[in-house]
Amino acid sequence: MIARYTRKPFKELWSEKRKFELWLKVELAVCRAxxxxxxxxxxxxxxxxxxxxxxxxxxxxxxxYEKIYKHDVLAFVSAIGEQIPEYSHYFHMGLTSSDVVDTALALQLKQALNLIIENVDRLLERLKELALREKDTIMMGRTHGVHAEPITLGLKFLSWYQEMKRNRDRLVRALENISYGKLSGAVGTYSNLDPEIERLALEELGLKVEPVSTQIVPRDRHAEVLWAIGIAATSLERFATEIRHLQRTEVGELQEPFTEGQRGSSAMPHKKNPIHAERVCGLARLIRGYLTTALENVPLWHERDISHSSAERVILPDATTAMDYILNLFIQILDGLVIDRDRMIKNMELSFGLYASSKVLVRLMEKGVPRDRAYDMVQACAMKSWNQKRAFADVLAEDQAIREFLSVEEIRQLIDPKGFLKNIDVIYSRVLGSS
Structure with missing residues (x-):
């Protein structure tokens, strides 16, 4: 991943030095076994x-050595062997390259996922705070980009919170399933090893034994890591896309932070663009693309080939690094999010109260009006309200067919947006309990 989108912990984790340190850690665990x-x-x-x-x-x-051998593991073994010339015959004894590479890779991915899960926990805490704080902040709910019925901003955040909880569960399962190593030799048959050596070494490393390995740890485990990361990144893209929509000039309900001295356009000094939310979306697309490659790495030839190896040198560091970056970036967006509550109310008024059409429909049905007839009655008033740009309540109150069943007071009550939110406590209780 390019330096622009790489935070220090992941730069260190995926450095060449750290890779060889972990290879050495695996080799020493085998020596001790x-x-x-x-x-x-x-x-x-x-x-x-x-x-x-x-x-x-x-x-x-x-x-x-690698320039000569064209083989990084043998180059590593020779370089370490120079440090212990009289004991080099004990080093890498009985192992094949993938024993070291795959076991060390499991350690790297464990650390990467643990860091990502820590960031998810921070995001969850922030989303919970926002969901509670904005629980009663009424705004227009939209479907197809068109006014639907009132919701609250807190409910939107609560939806994001619950989705990230599911993402956390997937990441934890991926962490569990990647925590396997193998020290079973060339094709996984322990021809020059002892299963007890593998057990002892992996136990020291905090890994489980791959029950049936070939020359490698099966790549469905690694694909699952990219799957969990890919879905989590896509969730962040969904949230960021919503912020982008709500920041549009015509909407203006939310705005991502715009810091002092920041500039939005080289040509237009007035611009405040949702560049960080857009960056989240762009990198999420990149991460999803890596999942495709991870899936294609699963079907290798026979007991293994190395067509997966070159791809993994890119997709695993890049996907985890990008995920770490966009998680932290999105937390920063939420920390400085600007909420225009007045604009939310004004935007609700743009549709003249038409959001209440469903409540009028149901009330007519409760009064015994057949559904199709009730629908036609309400739709006719709704179209008149929209075309004449008049308050829906006024049009309903003037309609003789409607007035046969509903009083003016009933109509006013049905238009009240608070009536749409009477069950929000039930939703909050399902997600947060007594919070």
């Missing part, structure tokens, strides 16, 4: 643990 099985003497293990390291000199030697 061999020691427990009596294959590596105590003195040799102690010297290996004391001497091996990944520093700038090590990175230079890895780069040197």
């Amino acid at each position: 061999w020691h427990k099985k009596g294959k590596i003497p105590t003195q040799a293990l102690q010297e290996i643990e004391r001497r091996v390291k990944v520093d700038e000199r090590t990175l230079e030697r890895i780069e040197y």
Whole structure:
């Protein structure tokens, strides 16, 4: 991921240095397991643990060897071997490259997902605060971009909160299912290893044993990580798109933060554009694209090929890094969100009270009017109200067919937007309990 969209924790996590440090961590766990099985003497293990390291000199030697070998794991093994020449025969003993790469990758993805889940928790807390604070902030609900019926801004935030809770559940499941390593050799048959070595080493690393591996950990696990991240990113795009719509000049109900000194356009000094919400949307599209590649990495040839390897060097760091970035960016948007409550009320008035058509329809049905006839009666008044730009309540009150069943006072009560929100407490209780 480019530096513009990379925060420090993920820059460090996916650095070459960190990758080799984790490879070394896996190798040392295997050495300790061999020691427990009596294959590596105590003195040799102690010297290996004391001497091996990944520093700038090590990175230079890895780069040197890789130019010759065209194989990064062998380059790593040779570079570490230089640090323990008399004990190098104990290092990488019985392992195949994917044992190290896939097990270390599981450690990286665990850390990445834990960081992402921490950010999701921060977002959930912010959304909960907004949902409670804006619970009674009435605004127009829209379908197809057209006025429908009144809702509250808090209810919109509550919807986002509940969706992010589902995303959190998916991310936690993905974390559980990626927490597997394999140290089972070339095609997963332990031909030069012992299953006990794998168990001991993975236990030390905090990973579970892949029950049936080939030369690799099956890639459906990695695809699930991208699936969980992809859905979460798409949710953020949904929320950001809503903010973008509500920031349009013609709507003007919400506005993302615009800081002092910020400029919106090189040509038009008046512009305040929803650039951060748009950035969330753009990067969410990128993340979803990586899911396609992750799915295509699942069907490999026989016990493995490496067509997945080059793709994963891009999609896994980039997807997790971008997800971390847009989560934090969206939290910043919410922290500085500008809410124009007066504009929300004025916008409701643009449709002359037509949002009450459903309530008038139902009340007529309750009075015994057949549904089709009631629908035609209400629709005729609604069209007249819209075409003449007159208050829906006034048009209803003048209509003789309507007045046979409804009084003027009943009509006024049906127009009151608060009547649409009488059950909001039930929704809040389902989501937040007694909060």
